[in-house]
Amino acid sequence: MYVVLSRSSRGIVALRLADDASEIAPAETVSEADLPAWVARLERERPRWVWDDTTRWYPQLLAAGVRVERCVDLRLSHALLRGSTLTATSTLALSPVGHWDRATPLADKPETHGALFDLDDDPAETAPTDPLAEFLLQRDATATAAEPGRIGLLLAAESAGALIACEMKSAGLPWHADVHERLLADLLGDRPRGLERPAKLEELLDRMRAILGTHDVNPDSPAELLKALRRTGLQVASTRSWELKEIDHPVIAPLLEYKKLSRLQTANGWNWLDTWIADGRFRPDYVPGGAATGRWGASGGGALQLPKQIRGAVIADPGWKLVVADAAQLEPRILTALSADRAMAEAGRGDLYEGIVASGAVKTRAEAKVAMLGAMYGATAGDGGRLMPALTRAFPRAIAVVEAAARVGERGDIVTTRLGRSSPLPGEAWRELQESASVQGASDALQRAARGQSRGWGRFTRNFIVQGTAAEWALCWMAGLRGRLWDLRGGRFTDRPHLVFFLHDEVIVHTPPELADEVVAQLEAAASDAGRLIFGEMPVRFPITTAVVDNYSQAK
Structure with missing residues (x-):
């Protein structure tokens, strides 16, 4: 049984539908105050609740102690069905962009959305957001999909994820603010006042200034830091940590430590603690x-x-x-299953990377890890690129899957995960550059830029099928x-x-x-x-x- 919920000016309107979507009871109206108890009673029949957005319904139920087993989140499901190649010919996918395509639906109309069969309301206001109409469109898109079982499982899993997300927020992650304070004090020093730097950051900054022989160093400004390092004679293109690690100079160690601790203060320091931790929960x-x-x-x-x-x-x-x-x-094992590569499955009976070593493809576990990352993310240079030929010989079916996905992306086309989530198309700027480079007489520079852009999108689609299926x-x-x-x-x-x-x-x-x-x-x-x-x-x-x-x- 499905129960479609909608808010109207009279309260919550509920319609019960059989599994075949035929109506099995007249629509009924429930007050906001009575909704949790009403849902709790009906939950004993194990319905699947159908609503526009789980975040707009479930938190109030959880606050009242009511947990539901199953739901259909129409907003999340619409996005999947709109974009999937499995449902590309459905009425839903071919319909004009509208209300259900909004990232956060109904934010500006909390009282009028989805008034199910509420004939007293303005039809122009309610029809575009009617959850029953949307639900029926989604059922039709799923039933007529190229592989209904795949996309149906994805819709159910996505909606279950919406319930889990609300439950995790309601329960909260246990967090001890006093312990967090002590950890920050050990790492950064006492809580600073106002815009002062913590003591540890000031100490590291003093060390950097002494080493560089100048007070004109501001590690919080990438542009100013870059100038200060170049004045010292260091040939650096950026202040990214991975690049700084390649430089042999006494200032690098305190600088990297400063950057690490500064990130901690910014992302999870005292301000974060005051903002996000309440009643012992995150x-x-x-x-x-x-x-x-x-x-x-x-x-x-x-x-x-x-x-x-x-x-x-x-x-x-x-x-x-x-x-x-x-x-x-997880992701290498997902690739194994996607490709049905029996040799890689055999290698993964234990530690997958050790199994790859045992296959003779590479010499060490570290090389196996680098090779697999290279396969999934499109490495062409460095150790990843160097190891790819041997990995391809050992596991041709697995590598063929990601290589094929990369070629699709390079053409600007779409790839789809195991259950049916499809990649987005590249943007208009991407296509304009590709078209410009294909014109007779296009400059070498333009063609190089287009090839680089094409390979970049290929790396995205290569990884999309693995990361998306892992999700x-x-x-x-x-x-x-x-x-x-x-x-x-x-x-x-x-x-x-x-x-x-x-x-x-x-x-x-x-x-x-x-x-x-x-x-x-x-x-x-x-x-x-x-x-x-x-x-x-x-x-x-x-x-x-x-x-x-x-x-x-x-x-x-």
Whole structure:
């Protein structure tokens, strides 16, 4: 059963639909105040809730202690169906750009959107945002897709991710502000006043000035720092850390340390602590599908970039544990499964990189890692480029998949992940340059620029299919894990083991200690399920490394 929800001037309008989308009950109206209790009662029938945007419905339910099992997030689903090659001929994909294509729908019309069958409202206001009409369009697009099963699984996983993102924000990541303060003090010195630099940064700056013999050094300004280094005789093209590491000069060590600590202060220093930590929790706004590949983003707070220096402040509640898990060598294993490369699957029966060494393709584990990164990201020079021929000979099917994706991108065309997320087309400027370079008489410089641009987009599509499919695997992993954790104990979802953090291929579960071993087992089982769900019985392992700890810094 589906339950389509919409807000109108009279309250919440709900329509129940059978699985075939036929109406099974008259539309009913529920007040905002009664919505959580009404949803909790109907949840016993295991419906799939259909709403415009999970972030507009689920937080209020969670605040009232109501957890739902399944939903259809129309906004996220619309974006997938609009862009996928699997649904390119659907009515939805061919329709004009409109309300559902907005990144954040309904922000300016909180009271009038989606008034399902609300005939007292202005049809011109409600029709474009009617969730029932959009839901039916989406069902038709899915049913008529080239491979309905693939895109249907992706839609379900994306919507499950939206529920998980809201639940993680509601639960929050346990965070001890006092420990964070001590970590900052140890690394940077006492909290500075106003715009003062922390003591450690001032000390490093004094060292740099003494070495360079000048007070005219401002490491916080790349342009001024570059001038100061060049005046000293250092031939530097930029102040990027990777370039500075190649220079042999006494000023480089304190400069690199300054840059590292300055980033910490800016990204996760005292201002971050005051802004983002409240009531012992970090509650970021996750953005499912925030990147083109389907990887998540975060709206403020830097949830996807928590540096190791402060992870010691992530401490389980008294009487609880953190189970930190990550998928080992995820993207190379995804490539193995995408390509059905049996030789690479055999190499991945244990440590994949050691298996590549054992195959004779390369000599060391470090070379195996560099070679695989080169294959997935398009290395043509350096160690990655040097190792590619041997890797291609050992695993031709795997390399053929990414090479084919690169050629598609170089032509300016679209590639699609295992479940159906498609890459965006390059922009108008890209196409204009390609067309200009193809004209008879185009200069050598223009042609070189076009070739470089073409190869760059090829590197994007090469990686898109791997990274995008890895994002799909992670969604399926978390969705399966979410259900498994729910079954381990009764009570509200925060009384049970529950997800509190996610970073691409890593999750943290907050759990009572007596259930920690069972959580580890469920993490591993959910990973195996995700692999079978997406790739069938292809013999590719997706091993999970886990650690049961009191604080995040103990995990690695």
